[in-house]
Amino acid sequence: MLSRLKQLVVYALNPLVLLSCAGMASAKEAGSDQPEGWSLLNMPVGVTESARNSYDIHMYVIWVCVAIGVVVFGVMIYSMLAHRKSLGHEPATFHESTTVELAWTIIPVFILVALAVPATTSMVERYDSSEADIDIKITGYQWKWQYEYLGEDIQFMSELSTSEPAIYGKESKTEYYLTEVNEPLVIPVGKKVRFLVTAKDVIHAWWVPDLGVKKDAIPGFINETWTRVEEPGIYRGFCAELCGKGHAFMPVVVNVVEADEYAQWLADKKAAVAAERELAxxxxxxxxxxxxxxxxxxxxxxxxxxxxxxxxxxxxxxxxxxxxxxxxxxxxxxxxxxxxxxxxxxxxxxxxxxxxxxxxxxxxxxxxxxxxxxxxxxxxxxxxxxxxxxxxx
Amino acid sequence: MAHGPAKGIGRWLYATNHKDIGTMYLWFSFAMFILGGAFAMIIRAELFAPGMQLIKPEFFNQMTTMHGLIMVFGAIMPAFVGLANWLIPMQIGAPDMALPRMNNLSFWILPFGFSLLAATLFMEGGAPNFGWTFYAPLSTTYAPPTVNFFIFGVHIIGASSIMGSINIIATVLNLRAPGMTLMKMPLFVWTWLITAFLLVAVMPVLAGAVTMMLMDINFGTSFFDAAGGGDPVLFQHVFWFFGHPEVYIIILPAFGVISAIIPTFSRKPLFGYSSMVYATSAIAFLSFIVWAHHMYTVGMPLAGELYFMYATMLIAVPTGVKVFNWIATMFGGAISYETPMLFSIAFVILFTIGGFTGLMLAMAPADIQYHDSYFVVAHFHYVMVAGAVFSMSAAVYYWLPKWTGKMYSEAMGKTHFWLAFIGFNVTFFPQHFLGLAGMPRRYADYALQFTEWNMVSTVGAFIYGAAQILFLYNVIRTIVAGTPAPEEKTWEGAEGLEWTLPSPPPFHSFSTPPEVK
Structure with a gap:
């Protein structure tokens, strides 16, 4: 307890912990061992090109900000300590310097250009959703997701499976509290999967941090995005756009499997659909x-x-x-x-x-x-x- | 005939005096600050641990919505209008505001606007629950029936802001003392002049947005409904065309306050006055052309994403100029650390952190991950609270001796500062972690891995809340039982016409125009 408290004080007071712990926090979440909350400090590196790209740009701009911050706050803190009236420091009278003012206007522009270049490249790649291997239509509903495998005659709803008593404290909360669903989206590893994202009622947003994908689901419009996951595993995400009282209760779970496993799942799913029809x-x-x-x-x-x-x-x-x-x-x-x-x-x-x-x-x-x-x-x-x-x- | 305030309640109901109206604005905004703060405490208490313990998710959404609306429109904006009312005539050497009766109207419709809004809490269906950004169709087709009260409330608040702004523009352009050219005005006056133009430009856009909602809800139009040929994304474009200038409306007057206080306690003139004016104008201009950076995940074409990313990044340049100027002003000065200076220094540091995260958020590929997460919540509280509210606290401590003729308790002021500074950072710094780790904003409940930092954040929020009670006590104590303040200059380094008036200043600030060299 005491060591936790100490940790807490250190973290709360030291903004730079964010950076020093960046590497450690990026430990992948897939698998059953969830990292402890204290060490969750940074964006996940993720398991796709897009996610890594977001992460790289994120770290790049953080370090640029840290560098600027060290200089700016350094000067400020120096002057706060050295130029105190209580030390008897006499105030200087200088003001206005065209050279200095031009410098601190122009240098930032160059820094910004250096930031914009990789960001532009990344956006261009991200917008290329052509030549997909699989098309899946994602439809947001209050408060669940529907996945439709286009051309495969498979569609199902994916809803929160955490029980209401667990939410209201009448049952204990299990490991994947609010990040578990009755039926996850299943996609194969290494294939380009295109998502066509829309909604039936209000705006939702489909977000899986490890995939580096977030897209608004807008009723009446279809947004395109895509992913190519490099490692099998279960990846968990959320609805990111306020959609009413169940906003926090419509998680996304993506099960990324090997190609043969995916083919098997597809066949089983089709058989189940046929059986369901029969039951009617x-x-x-x-x-x-x-x-x-x-x-x-x-x-x-x-x-x-x-x-x-x-x-x-x-x-x-x-x-x-x-x-x-x-x-x-x-x-x-x-x-x-x-x-x-x-x-x-x-x-x-x-x-x-x-x-x-x-x-x-x-x-x-x-x-x-x-x-x-x-x-x-x-x-x-x-x-x-x-x-x-x-x-x- | 003696020119003094009227007696009794009439003094306030029929007030046309800039100081009386300013006082009412300030007290009103503080009342709203406490109300909005109470909502924030409910939110943070619920989020202390995973699971729903205190309230239901539907009420949680009402709390986040009302917290945002009350704080933005009820607390921060009227606070700066109150400050403008008090200070602009005194800073430009005028007897009063140019349009005193409109001044009265623009204040007195505010309580009605906020009564409409707050009354929805007690109505069937509950208060607005669609977030302070009220995206359609959640705020139209799917809204509770009380949305109509919200719409009329926004209309009234908007009308009040527009009238207040027109008054400020008229005052600044017409009532300056002889010799006070535009480029000799104090920066607070400059920033408010620019803010007032922003308000006049964008409040009608907000009024348009809510009117379109009203039509969609009640009269069968389909502005924001795809099924009728409309577009929900249109709402977001219109809203953010208002919403982005709005954040500068909130922060520009704060820049003006800080630009007055830092030179005073550094005992050294502001480093680059004219570049500050140009930077403020540049920020105001850029604020009109960057709105869709709030919408990177909405499905804009690539060219749109790139344009809004570049334009947004550009804002870092004039904002940097401001920060560099404040630091260059402190550099080489003879700095002392009274409460207003403490708040101002905290403002510069924390606002700069908010600026850094703003630059991060501008980067579209990274924003795909940040968007709608707690990272955004942390970012805008660094600029709204550590920016606007800290500067407001600084302003109150700085000018309170001038306004009341009495000195506040420095010990209590400093305690308030440290509680607020620590409480604020404990609340909001961990929210960066939460957002990066994947916690979306506006979540009534969350997955277990977010527990620890949410607990920390809640503890900080209650510290920050408690600090405001101390603030209130300190201000009341000053008014009731403060020690007399120095005759004119409370602060040895203070410059400006307001410091040539006695404390408290006469009812009609300058009845003969001062000479400005």
Missing amino acids: NKSFTLEELMAKGEEAYNRSCASCHMANGEGIPGAFPGLKASPLTLGPVADHIDMVVNGSATNAAMQAFGGQLSEVDLAAIITYERNAWGNDALGDDDKIVQPIDVLKFKQGQ
């Missing part, structure tokens, strides 16, 4: 739907409507004994599949979730929190009902 024709019991529904509801709906179905008064409507969940089933399916026409916060979940999940959620909402004893008698919705509704539109 199956009939489920109420218990099955309720079990699936509770899990899917807590993942996709509870952040606004709350786990107890009571919503947040004034912001998000409750579903407990609400006209929607007790009313005609067709309206309920329509709301979940197509979203609300009047309130943009209620997304269209039809394209986000499978028919099985949609049916399970609707069934769960019509039966949970005492809703089963109230209102309309249509309590069970099967995946095929949802599928028919979608096809009927």
